[in-house]
Amino acid sequence: MSKRVGIRDVAAAAGVSLTTVSHALSGAGQLSDATRERVRSVAADLNYAPNRLASGLRSKRSQIIGFVSDEISTTPYAGRVLLGAQEAAAKNDWVLMIVNTSADPRFEGRSIEALLQHRVDGIIYARMYHQTVAVPEALVGVPTVLLDASTGNDHISSVVPDEEGAARTAVEHLIAAGHRRIGYLSNVDDIPATRGRLDGYRATLRAHGIEVDETLITASDSTTASARAAAALLLDRSDRPTALFCFNDRIAMGAYQAAQTRGLRIPDDLSIVSIDNFEILADAMLPGLDSVALPHYEMGQWAIERLALELQADGDDDDAPAPQQIRMHCPLVTRQSVGPPPH
Amino acid sequence: MSKRVGIRDVAAAAGVSLTTVSHALSGAGQLSDATRERVRSVAADLNYAPNRLASGLRSKRSQIIGFVSDEISTTPYAGRVLLGAQEAAAKNDWVLMIVNTSADPRFEGRSIEALLQHRVDGIIYARMYHQTVAVPEALVGVPTVLLDASTGNDHISSVVPDEEGAARTAVEHLIAAGHRRIGYLSNVDDIPATRGRLDGYRATLRAHGIEVDETLITASDSTTASARAAAALLLDRSDRPTALFCFNDRIAMGAYQAAQTRGLRIPDDLSIVSIDNFEILADAMLPGLDSVALPHYEMGQWAIERLALELQADGDDDDAPAPQQIRMHCPLVTRQSVGPPPH
């Protein structure tokens, strides 16, 4: 760690001025290819690395993106979101500064303040499951993209999963296998996913000429234990459904357990499909669970790329791209939990 | 976002010099309580917030800690580690800059380089499961703490779970319930956890006067499907064990499935305990799985606090604290998978 080499060392070694070095390295200015190359190779030889604090201070671009999320800690999806965001960020030579607010508004406020003090170039305001949110006061004027969250107004870009589409994909998977009596294990929280998936379920049945039997719809909270009980209600009926669509994988696990307790084999006696594709669960279940994947990685990636776009046009007020609200496609991942209905 | 207020605005408004403001806010220097208070209240009124790029550039302290990890994305534990680290960091007025290297050395090198360019004050070099690592060349001279990782030399602080202790806790839990024939479903990877837990298993049996029956030990990779087969080997014996200790929760899930296939009830016919306490799984399994928790949150917290300690004494070469290598205790979380052996 002998004294870090600075731009002036490079200038001295290359026999040019500070300006020339700066231009050569950043690509700005009009330099002859010869000098540019020479400066670059000298810099590389000296193992020069810029001090981002200094360049950020001067240029007003820190190359840092703030990532504000509610509960990175308690959800297993966070990793994929983060990875997507981070890999996209690296392509832009950005680095992520991440804060977990634990859904505590006070802590959220302080966290955003901290990010702003570090002069982040923009912020990804993320939720770990699809929610409608109010963007915090502190973020007005800061380039922001919402991830797995949306808000009433359309002044801000956002990306969420296409909940209705996900439900449609799942239900059509069952219909394609020949099922007509399809139960739905919904959840009870008043969130976009609940409404979207339920709407998608109903709409898809109707679109295929299947009448919606409201008694085939139950709801529980998203724990396996509660889902077990909800599934039992449907499976104990004499006219039980031949297939179950589950709000998410944890609920599907409850359905598996209820089926097992009753001696029903999956998929021979009962087909099951759900949404999440939470691999640790879906792969581990016996048989493997067919599940529609939520595009966590892709949402993370999209959010950063969108922010890049909006940041690029920053300053030029005119050609600033209009904010975009995206509902992202959710692909089906098949394993072994769906088969034809028993005759 | 009217032009951000700077330290000079505060100085002007308070009728003092820049220095005085700086001192008042940072707590340095010798100011009368009166001026200090006045400056602070003026700063608060103006909504002043320091520019960390500027202060970092000058003071050589960015207040950023780099967090380098192998696979945040693919492990569900990452969240807890991150949360522990982050909450501890916030207490020190630090913020975390996180990079996921996907275990790719090239990408790791570039990521560390990026962190260093941003002049992070220190680095947490983390793994998502206990590993022995070689600390990258680029980190020599940078204050670093290893998290869930250890290295040969003792010049660097590190924290890992006490693998042997965790196994002891698990096995003693079974012994306390009355079991003497206890099988072990190990895993096949050559990692510290594999060796530590196996050693702990053997040592604990011996300590309780139980002879180790090597035929009661099997190994599989850490997927539920493989574990199913490994468990079958033990459960199909006429003298099958009355209890199974499993390397981790996913393997335990395989054991559950093997038991279920054979009509063995848990815990009546077979008791099961494992290590991980991966809640989404352990809570969802039927019955709930007794599992020894890995102290993810606590390791994250410890790593940051340790770094704080070492950073504080930085510069003063003499009173620099000696590096510390910690093996952290792993507490048992009981649910319903352990009972007395069948008679």
Added chain:
DNA sequence: CTGAAAGCGCTAACAA
């Protein structure tokens, strides 16, 4: 095409 000079907003010597 290249260089000199002026700061970005703050902190740390040093004076007063």
Added chain:
DNA sequence: TTGTTAGCGCTTTCAG
């Protein structure tokens, strides 16, 4: 106890 003065290492006008 407070103020003055130099920079931290870089980018960016603006001249040559």
